[in-house]
Amino acid sequence: MATKRMRPSGTWEFIIRRKGILPKPLSLTFDTEEEGDAYVRRLEQMLDAGILPEDLVARRSELVTVDDGIRSYMTKVSLPDSDVSLLNALIGRWTGQALTGVDYQWAEGWVKSMKRKDVMAPSTIRHYVGALARCFDWVVRSGTPSLATNPLRLLPKRYATYTEEDSAAVRAQDKTPKEDEHRDRRPSANEEKAIRRILDGEKAENRQRRAELKYRPAMVFLFELGIESAMRMREMYTLDVTQVDVGRRTVFLDKTKNGSKRQVPLTTVALRAFEDYVELVKGGDAEMDGFNFDGGLLFPWWDGSRDKKVLAGVSVRLSGQFGRIFDAAGCGDLKFHDLRHEATSRLYERTSLSDVQIAKITGHSDTKVLMRYSNLRGSDLAVRLW
Known part of the structure; x- marks a missing residue:
């Protein structure tokens, strides 16, 4: 219980002590005893539950819990x-x-x-x-x-x-222990071709009708950008048109997963896919359902909100859509994030860039994490041996 006393000025002082939560006795002053009783009663209930109100955290001289x-x-x-x-x-x-x-x-x-x-x-x-x-x-x-x-x-x-x-x-709890699984799934050349056929509107052999792809040109471009740039899905679908510098063949990312900014170079394939996509949108392609670049956004799925639930919702919907595309292409175990893995592996296979240089492109702050993406195909390594 708090101790209290009336000061000569007529105000009331309450002293609260809680070992382990408060580093020293807390002194509070109130104009009336009733006001102090009511406040301290609520405060003590919270302290008894181990909860420290935010306003008291600011008053304390040191961190305790x-x-x-x-x-x-x-x-x-x-x-x-x-x-x-x-x-x-x-x-x-x-x-x-x-x-x-x-x-x-x-x-x-x-x-x-x-x-x-x-x-x-x-x-x-x-x-x-x-x-x-x-x-x-x-x-x-x-x-x-x-x-x-x-x-x-x-x-x-x-x-x-x-x-x-x-x-x-x-x-002993009738549960299964979790294993440390590092995905090394990469699409084969034939799988890539099958995916592109589905994206181009062809009917899969095992399906009765073609896949329904709203904003199909945007889906095509997102796939090409993902497999060529090693950018994360959210980094791509939140892009503004002005972030793409055609002259310098780069994309400037000012908001990334780890909070840092970076520039991503574009391959000639990614740049050509961008130009084709822009031409379709500016030409009023019917499959883009009226979407244009007037709002500044490069893709049609996101409204510009930074609300985490909105962003998570867009990611879930796009992941589901691409999951259905991959399934129709005969590679249902493939995930969109595997495209980032593929693009990173290609940087190792097709360039002489160092780990640090590749990390600057992919945005990995830890090269140990980066190495999980660099699973080079055994057949590609074998041809380099004597």
Whole structure:
């Protein structure tokens, strides 16, 4: 319970103490006792539940809990949308957890919980750990005495891979352990031809009628751009016409997944596909259903909203549409994101660019991640041997 007293001035002072949540007693002043009682009652209910109101976080001189660190980090640092989403999901997971208690055992226990309780895929575990590790790096650099070192950086390699004990614990719940799968699916030359035939409006041999493709020219161009540029789907369908520089054969991306800007060079194939698409749109092609470039957007599916739900909705619809196209072409296990994998692999196969140079094109901030995309075909490597 809070203690209270009336000051000589007639105002009321309330003192609130909560070990582990408040670094020191909190003093609040109110004009009347009734006003103070009402406010403090609500505040204590929240503190008892381990919740610290945002206005109190701003008053505190140091970061105390994990949630403090996450909220402060998200407020003061410009983050990519992917990290924002991950950190928002973590807020409240450790209600009242003091940063002073965040050590290696805590980090190891969290990873074990994601495997044995949540049964997450190793890649998902790495995403969560990576986002919080970057947050804790910032907390450590901020100089708070609550967290001197970042224990997440001490986790061993392959920490996200399920051990035999992890797998046994998961199976005991009648669940299946998740394996670390790195996709290396690439479309073959025949599959590419089959996909282009479907995009051109041909009927698949195993179908009774042609696929219905609204904005077909845009679908054709998006496919060509994806397999030639290594851009992500969202990076492409949110493009503005002015971001494409034909003279310099580049696309300037000012909003990417990891928050950095980059220029993407265009192959002659991608440039020709762009020019063909622009000509069709400006010529009022009937299959574009009245879409034009007056609004500045290059593609017709997105309305310019940065709302995450809107963007996610567009991505889901396009992924589903291309999934049906790939299925009709006889390669139903192919995903649109595999085109980025294919384009990146081609950069390794067809150029002498270094890892760093290719990373600048693809936007990979970690070359270790980039190497997962560079699965060169064994047959292509074999012909280079003596």
